[in-house]
Amino acid sequence: MTLPPAASLHDPAESVYNRWQQLNQWLSAHQALWRPAPFTNPQPDWTVQYRDLAGDIEGLSDSACEYFDDHPDQLAERLSGFLPSLGERQSLVTLPAMTDQQETVAASTLPETRATDMPGRKRLQAGAFTAAVQPLAHPVLDWCCGKGHLARTLAAQCPAPVTGLEWDDALVMDGNRLARHFNDDVTLRRQDVMAPDLTVSESIHGVALHACGDLHRRLIHKASEHGAARLSFSPCCYHLTTTADYQPMSDRVKECSDVLALNRSELRLAVQETVTAPARVRAETVRISGWRLGFDGLQRVLRGVDDYLPVPSHPARLAGEDFEAFCRWAAEKRGVALPAGIDFHHWQRFGERRLSQVRRHDLVRHLFRRPLELWMVLDYVLYLEERGYGVRVGTFCDRQLTPRNILVDAVRACGSPPVRRNHP
Structure with missing residues (x-):
């Protein structure tokens, strides 16, 4: 299988670990700006420490607030006049597009006539995801597949069968009904993906579009443990976890002496965007x-x-x-x-x-939502690299379609054996 060229994070000479370290140091240096929650703290300490910056922010009109919340890069540039280090934000979070061919995206998106029960935004997200992971060569396993919207979209482009795992019986029944109706090579199975005895085949391509928190981390663990041929996922809702704090996955991140400690509330900050809300x-x-x-x-x-x-x-x-x-x-x-x-x-x-x-x-x-999200995503990337995968990371669609638009695409290197470890 020939994949598109590996997507550079920023500089071709820059390693993933170097980028993660830069994010870790930048986030650590600016903790006073993002750890206090203004909703619960009427006067965060930074408003005293950076009086001019606070005065500029507090003087914004409602329309300016709305604009800058949707354009954080421009806000960071504006505020860098008061705190120059904020000007580093854009270079730290810039990611390449996984596909810029609109024809490919259009061809990979199910037509509305075949997208029964599929909300319009989800139809477009599934199409953009599918376009970004082509070509498809392995049997696909759609993790936490819901009614199988992504599975059915991928099946139209995949020469191998597509299987979906979902714990909700009603969604499994509806999804299989739709697959039969449209003659899609898709089979959904009822499965609790957190079950301790769950295994995956080495031959599969595991995919997940917006699997939440522990669910996408479980996919990363299981797929790499059993040596899945390929793994493509767009993570979401990092705060939905059974642990009180973020648990780093990569060995190198765990060994870092100054690694950030993030609680569940701070993980939630990474996904607090409403650009798609009515x-x-x-x-x-x-x-x-x-x-x-x-x-x-x-x-x-x-x-x-x-x-x-x-x-x-x-x-x-x-x-x-x-x-x-x-x-x-x-x-x-x-x-x-x-x-x-x-x-x-x-x-x-x-x-x-x-x-x-x-x-x-x-x-x-x-301003720190995307840096915090990318900090976690790069931990995932490092974990997969440590287990013998070549990894691309970038965006699969515009943030106006979904702000959770990061895609990690990992392919197991030829001859690389699975790394079998005990995971939750």
Whole structure:
């Protein structure tokens, strides 16, 4: 099988480990900017340490905020005038496109007439992923395949059969029904991919489009342990893990004396982007966020404790009610007594003002989403290289289609034996 040339991370002479080290050092040097969460901390220390930068951010209009949140490279360039090291961000996160041939992408995307039950955005994502991993030569194993949208897209371009693994019986039944209807060479099987006795064949090409957290890490472990011929995956939701902190995979990363320690909340930062959310969802998120901040201000006064008080996810019905109803629900959940005579309008306005401040402070924190994501992805790449795989890494689509657009494509070197180790 002849693959496209290995995609350079940035400089042809630069090793993956050197890039990871640069990211690790840069993220470590800027921890004060991304570790504090403005939502829970009204005045992060960096706003005092970098007063001019904070003043510039806080003075942005709403439209400028929206623009810079969607264009972090331009924001980093602007803020580098106050903190020059932020200007290094773009070179650290730049990745090559895995395919720039729109004809290939179009030809690899299922036509709408064959994309039954497949949301439009998912159809395009699956097509772009398929285009980026061609040519296909091995039997494909679609990990956590859902209803088999990616499996069916790959099958149209693959000379070998495609198998999908999915734990949800209903999705397996629906997916197999669709495959039979369209005569696709696809078979979905019910399988818990976290089962300890799961094995994979050395001959397969394991794929995963947006498998979350421990699920994609399990694929990396299992595929490399059993010497899978090829592995192509786009990771997502790094924070969905059973461990409290990120557990490095690569031996070299584990041995690094100054490796970052990331908790689950900081892992979540890497995927906090809403470029694909509908306007209605964005508007509801803004409204509820303001309510949460309004209640936060109120509870600090009532309790006499100047600390954030976490509130659980709200029931859907509250989205159609008002701020007072939200406060009464939140107070009951957290055991906060609400005295008579509360000026709920005042605290709602307080929350709206806080949200405006949070939105601006979060712009700075959001500059570190992609660097944190790439820091983890390069750990995966190093792990696979250590186990005898040649690895390409790049983007398979534009971030407007999905911000989780990183693709890792690993091919086991000829004659390289599988590395059998015990993994969770």
